[in-house]
Amino acid sequence: xxxxxxxxxxxxxxxxxxxxxxxxxxxxxxxxxxxxxxxxxxxxxxxxxxxxxxxxxxxxxxxxxxxxxxxxxxxxxxxxxxxxxxxxxxxxxxxxxxxxxxxxxxxxxxxxxxxxxxxxxxxxxxxxxxxxxxxxxxxxxxxxxxxxxxxxxxxxxxxxxxxxxxxxxxxxxxxxxxxxxxxxxxxxxxxxxxxxxxxxxxxxxxxxxxxxxxxxxxxxxxxxxxxxxxx
Amino acid sequence: xxxxxxxxxxxxxxxxxxxxxxxxxxxxxxxxxxxxxxxxxxxxxxxxxxxxxxxxxxxxxxxxxxxxxxxxxxxxxxxxxxxxxxxxxxxxxxxxxxxxxxxxxxxxxxxxxxxxxxxxxxxxxxxxxxxxxxxxxxxxxxxxxxxxxxxxxxxxxxxxxxxxxxxxxxxxxxxxxxxxxxxxxxxxxxxxxxxxxxxxxxxxxxxxxxxxxxxxxxxxxxxxxxxxxxxxxxxxxxxxxxxxxxxxxxxxxxxxxxxxxxxxxxxxxxxxxxxxxxxxxxxxxxxxxxxxxxxxxxxxxxxxxxxxxxxxxxxxxxxxxxxxxxxxxxxxxxxxxxxxxxxxxxxxxxxxxxxxxxxxxxxxxxxxxxxxxxxxxxxxxxxxxxxxxxxxxxxxxxxxxxxxxxxxxxxxxxxxxxxxxxxxxxxxxxxxxxxxxxxxxxxxxxxxxxxxxxxxxxxxxxxxxxxxxxxxxxxxxxxxxxxxxxxxxxxx
Numbered sequence: 001x002x003x004x005x006x007x008x009x010x011x012x013x014x015x016x017x018x019x020x021x022x023x024x025x026x027x028x029x030x031x032x033x034x035x036x037x038x039x040x041x042x043x044x045x046x047x048x049x050x051x052x053x054x055x056x057x058x059x060x061x062x063x064x065x066x067x068x069x070x071x072x073x074x075x076x077x078x079x080x081x082x083x084x085x086x087x088x089x090x091x092x093x094x095x096x097x098x099x100x101x102x103x104x105x106x107x108x109x110x111x112x113x114x115x116x117x118x119x120x121x122x123x124x125x126x127x128x129x130x131x132x133x134x135x136x137x138x139x140x141x142x143x144x145x146x147x148x149x150x151x152x153x154x155x156x157x158x159x160x161x162x163x164x165x166x167x168x169x170x171x172x173x174x175x176x177x178x179x180x181x182x183x184x185x186x187x188x189x190x191x192x193x194x195x196x197x198x199x200x201x202x203x204x205x206x207x208x209x210x211x212x213x214x215x216x217x218x219x220x221x222x223x224x225x226x227x228x229x230x231x
Numbered sequence: 232x233x234x235x236x237x238x239x240x241x242x243x244x245x246x247x248x249x250x251x252x253x254x255x256x257x258x259x260x261x262x263x264x265x266x267x268x269x270x271x272x273x274x275x276x277x278x279x280x281x282x283x284x285x286x287x288x289x290x291x292x293x294x295x296x297x298x299x300x301x302x303x304x305x306x307x308x309x310x311x312x313x314x315x316x317x318x319x320x321x322x323x324x325x326x327x328x329x330x331x332x333x334x335x336x337x338x339x340x341x342x343x344x345x346x347x348x349x350x351x352x353x354x355x356x357x358x359x360x361x362x363x364x365x366x367x368x369x370x371x372x373x374x375x376x377x378x379x380x381x382x383x384x385x386x387x388x389x390x391x392x393x394x395x396x397x398x399x400x401x402x403x404x405x406x407x408x409x410x411x412x413x414x415x416x417x418x419x420x421x422x423x424x425x426x427x428x429x430x431x432x433x434x435x436x437x438x439x440x441x442x443x444x445x446x447x448x449x450x451x452x453x454x455x456x457x458x459x460x461x462x463x464x465x466x467x468x469x470x471x472x473x474x475x476x477x478x479x480x481x482x483x484x485x486x487x488x489x490x491x492x493x494x495x496x497x498x499x500x501x502x503x504x505x506x507x508x509x510x511x512x513x514x515x516x517x518x519x520x521x522x523x524x525x526x527x528x529x530x531x532x533x534x535x536x537x538x539x540x541x542x543x544x545x546x547x548x549x550x551x552x553x554x555x556x557x558x559x560x561x562x563x564x565x566x567x568x569x570x571x572x573x574x575x576x577x578x579x580x581x582x583x584x585x586x587x588x589x590x591x592x593x594x595x596x597x598x599x600x601x602x603x604x605x606x607x608x609x610x611x612x613x614x615x616x617x618x619x620x621x622x623x624x625x626x627x628x629x630x631x632x633x634x635x636x637x638x639x640x641x642x643x644x645x646x647x648x649x650x651x652x653x654x655x656x657x658x659x660x661x662x663x664x665x666x667x668x669x670x671x672x673x674x675x676x677x678x679x680x681x682x683x684x685x686x687x688x689x690x691x692x693x694x695x696x697x698x699x700x701x702x703x704x705x706x707x708x709x710x711x712x713x714x715x716x717x718x719x720x721x722x723x
Binding site: 048049050051052072073075076077079082083084085086087088092096097099100101102129149 | 498572
């Protein structure tokens, strides 16, 4: 599904990302871990064509992302709050995204009704603009918006940060379900090793922009990751 | 401490992403200020001999005193629109060991060094020196000058008080117009002869210097009041907090008539209506629409036909200028979202174009009553409206592709009441002067009808080639995509 080859990103002679090759098959839930500055967000930004690669490229479903825009219909993402439109209510935001992704109001309503549990009564019908919601609630709205329109690739940067424990558990179930039942490729990054090992079938460790570990998740993965980061 | 505040601001200025652009504007503003300095200097030097010549039997000093009232009113109005309290991001300072009073004193103190306060000095000092050379008593003249400087500072702080109160209201410039208008009317209809009172007051200060204590007390009072106002705002739950308002969801289904640009059109309308910053540009429209009344009722302009075009472009295009110049920065806070979404850039830009074009049409229709001042006015406005739709919209969209400055819609910087200043008007100059120039050339060479026709033809050409032009403009935006994303990501 997503094929990365010879990808690198350099800022003023400073290499922040260098991935020789990385292949993510369709339907895999893929976790990216690494310390600050390891290149996680840089990789996601390259994947979304928000920054230009210095060398190499990423192909998503055979579309080279920095050459063609044909990857957009089947890709969605929530990276940070700058993906929210502060002066809309959550409903209006969902409808707007829905409209861009070819979904009518009824489609969007059906989808978000599945997430009432996840929203915990704090998002819908609140008569508040997104900018007036708390950080955690903004995140919930952003994550759900990324699920609108049956995307095949979903990119979530640090989805667990800022969420309360109940919501974290619910989000884990949502992600697992997406990958298992619907064949969606989910890419997430996290600082929380426990969460990623819980939800991801595969975990890649980045260090100073390079892939240093590529693990199929198993019973010992958490221990291995902890040992790696302890040093 | 003040040294550190200054160094913070120095860094904020030089390290901001829009540094290059704002430097250009600053240089332009520099020239503008030099011009004003020259004007005031000439006025200060020429005032005494000039008054002596026109009114040989009157004391120039008393004459100047008798006009001070008008200067105060005018200065207050001009400052309201162009002078803003210096902005400083105070939130990070709150938890540091810095006294709140120090921050407030610094901000207020800095405002005293505004250009608006120095400008009158260029007139006051030469005039004062002339007085001394003409054998007026030295001490009294010096005291008189000091009193004037105190008045300048009083206006300075009074303006911030008015601004802070009017920032709370929807029609932000209404209070100042009401206040200035009321004062002027009270004086004009001789209900309270403020003009005489102020003049007599200054005469009294000139004669009995110790009376200077009165303006000094007023100044201290104004300062203390400002201090109180600002200090209250320095808490997270008062001034720094954004107010949570109940949402009023409006049905914008009628936008569906515009086809595939409907979602963006809805978004733009909500953007304009739900953010303070954009809302103010709607009220600007009212000013723009009424602007013609100032010009056309003035007999001096009656025969200056090129000014019809100026008024036409301005009054039909005020929304275009105000809104258009910040495309795409209005969307800067969620630009990354738009860029990774499944959208066509062309639709996005076309929505903005449609909005501006419609605004021109509406404003033209609302301006039809100007026909009262002659059919030529209406024809000129029509030509200007066509030119606005065909040429200026495209120019301003093209200009937007060079936009690198983020606009923060939701977070008002503390102390920043309106977020706009003199700079906002600069971009309008080429949009206004170019069509006026073209018109003037053809008007003086051939005649009124042909000159209007030329502008209409230019506009029609723009409309005919709209699709092609939009393609070029869209490509420009796509080319600068990464730079824009990067710049909009930065916070200054």
